[in-house]
Amino acid sequence: MKTPKREPRRNTRPAALPAGAVAGLLAAALACAAPAMAPAAQLAPAVRAYVAVEAPVVALEHVRVVDGSGAPPRADQTIVLRGGRIAAVGAAGAVAVPPDAKVLDLKGATVIPGLVGMHDHMFYPAGRRAPLYNEQAYSFPRLYLACGVTSLRTTGSIEPYTDLQLKQAIDAGLVPGPKLHVTGPYLEGAGAYTLQMHVLRGPEDAARTVDYWAGEGVTSFKAYMHITRAELAAAVAAVHRHGLTITGHLCSIGFREAAALGIDDLEHGLMVDTEFDPDKRPDFCPSQAETARTLAAIDVAGPQVQATIRDLVAHHVAVTSTLPVFETFAPNRPPLEQRVLQAMSPEARSDYLTRRALIGEQADSPWPVLLKKEEEFERSFVAAGGLLLAGEDPTGYGGDLAGFGDQREVELLVEGGFSPVAAIHIATANGARFLHDDRIGAIAPGKDADLVVIAGDPARNIADIENVKLVFKDGVGYDAARLLADVHGTVGIY
Numbered sequence: 001m002k003t004p005k006r007e008p009r010r011n012t013r014p015a016a017l018p019a020g021a022v023a024g025l026l027a028a029a030l031a032c033a034a035p036a037m038a039p040a041a042q043l044a045p046a047v048r049a050y051v052a053v054e055a056p057v058v059a060l061e062h063v064r065v066v067d068g069s070g071a072p073p074r075a076d077q078t079i080v081l082r083g084g085r086i087a088a089v090g091a092a093g094a095v096a097v098p099p100d101a102k103v104l105d106l107k108g109a110t111v112i113p114g115l116v117g118m119h120d121h122m123f124y125p126a127g128r129r130a131p132l133y134n135e136q137a138y139s140f141p142r143l144y145l146a147c148g149v150t151s152l153r154t155t156g157s158i159e160p161y162t163d164l165q166l167k168q169a170i171d172a173g174l175v176p177g178p179k180l181h182v183t184g185p186y187l188e189g190a191g192a193y194t195l196q197m198h199v200l201r202g203p204e205d206a207a208r209t210v211d212y213w214a215g216e217g218v219t220s221f222k223a224y225m226h227i228t229r230a231e232l233a234a235a236v237a238a239v240h241r242h243g244l245t246i247t248g249h250l251c252s253i254g255f256r257e258a259a260a261l262g263i264d265d266l267e268h269g270l271m272v273d274t275e276f277d278p279d280k281r282p283d284f285c286p287s288q289a290e291t292a293r294t295l296a297a298i299d300v301a302g303p304q305v306q307a308t309i310r311d312l313v314a315h316h317v318a319v320t321s322t323l324p325v326f327e328t329f330a331p332n333r334p335p336l337e338q339r340v341l342q343a344m345s346p347e348a349r350s351d352y353l354t355r356r357a358l359i360g361e362q363a364d365s366p367w368p369v370l371l372k373k374e375e376e377f378e379r380s381f382v383a384a385g386g387l388l389l390a391g392e393d394p395t396g397y398g399g400d401l402a403g404f405g406d407q408r409e410v411e412l413l414v415e416g417g418f419s420p421v422a423a424i425h426i427a428t429a430n431g432a433r434f435l436h437d438d439r440i441g442a443i444a445p446g447k448d449a450d451l452v453v454i455a456g457d458p459a460r461n462i463a464d465i466e467n468v469k470l471v472f473k474d475g476v477g478y479d480a481a482r483l484l485a486d487v488h489g490t491v492g493i494y
């Protein structure tokens with residue numbers, strides 16, 4: 001992140017399209033077009049159907065708090081929410097509970113800040129016949145919210161207008177979902193593997209594309225695998241002129257080249273850094289098999305990778321971890337979960353299980369080793385002072401679903417060696433810091449009341465992060481089970 005280069009832009013910037021356009025599209029439940037960030041009273045019935053707790057003042061009592069700062073958990077706390085914000089937090093008895101508060105006794109539960117998903121697309125692979133992706137504007141916002149993701153960056157869009165309309169509809173209280181930070185369409189060069197990406201025709205086209213989508217209301221951009229250095233340089237300059245950020249899933253450009261060109265963030269980490277490939281040619285993306293061979297043999301603690309890490313930290317370039325999508329490439333991982341299969345359409349489920357079984361038979365898969373290397377790289381990057389962000393990337397071959405993947409990401413950060421409290425800090429406060437949004441990512445007075453109520457103690461057993469009961473967004477408590485039940489059988493369709 002190049003903080004000094006630009007003015008931070010807040011997520012409250014209204015999308016460019018008028019509220020009337022949204023209402024037209026969402027004709028069903030919409031009595032009125034509410035203003036952005038609607039208070040609870042203005043939630044449409046279609047959203048209120050998922051709400052379990054709604055009151056001007058709410059007190060969460062006897063909870064364990066993991067506040068997102070990286071501080072140790074605190075037992076038996078009271079959190080008071082008022083007007084969508086956190087009004088007070090402290091030890092039971094030390095915090096005054098207003099007489100008009102709706103009081104929830106949550107003994108045995110842990111409260112963490114809402115997750116900030118930093119690689120959370122709104123699309124999902126369409127199936128085994130072709131590399132195409134379907135927008136999931138119905139199931140994904142519900143899944144993300146149900147799993148505790150209250151803010152996310154879409155980190156590359158297949159349908160940018162849909163993502164912008166969705167953001168506006170969520171902010172207006174018409175559709176349930178997290179606070180969206182919409183990324184523009186992929187900035188891809190010649191060689192794109194899917195027909196759904198515009199292929200840049202050179203640096204001027206890169207700048208023109210950025211200018212157009214910045215005008216439409218996106219707040220970040222993503223460079224993709226075949227972009228040239230000249231196109232990336234032009235894109236970075238245009239993005240920063242607009243006061244926005246640019247990340248990249250790169251291949252044709254190595255990490256140190258991208259840092260020198262001014263990129264703000266790098267997706268996926270070491271697994272997509274091609275700069276160590278012996279035959280790497282400037283501006284060309286080597287085969288993934290070649291990069292996998294190189295990385296399987298590389299020493300993360302050795303001088304090459306460590307020099308890259310130091311360079312990224314020196315240039316204030318963040319790295320977004322997306323361990324869940326890589327995990328699906330390793331044989332028999334992740335553990336098969338009923339809730340994941342239940343969310344899928346029958347065809348998506350069948351495609352996923354077929355491919356998973358084939359991968360399960362690969363005795364020589366490089367992925368168990370590569371996954372370990374990536375985890376080691378991320379620990380080393382953080383130890384060197386780097387800003388690590390948590391995402392999931394719900395693509396691959398369909399085993400990594402919206403929301404479930406964000407929870408799995410935190411579990412895999414712990415598998416990789418972070419403490420549970422440190423992993424929660426990465427998945428909350430670090431995202432907020434990158435987004436320049438000081439209202440989210442922590443439990444403290446004055447912050448937005450974006451909180452996840454979890455049965456159990458994720459500070460001791462990180463898998464408890466899957467036991468989400470309630471998700472508060474702007475002080476409104478959503479019933480996780482109701483949101484999940486509503487998407488059964490839909491992922492892959494819409």
Ligand SMILES: [Zn+2]
Pocket residue numbers: 119121155156249393394395
């Ligand atoms: Zn992605």
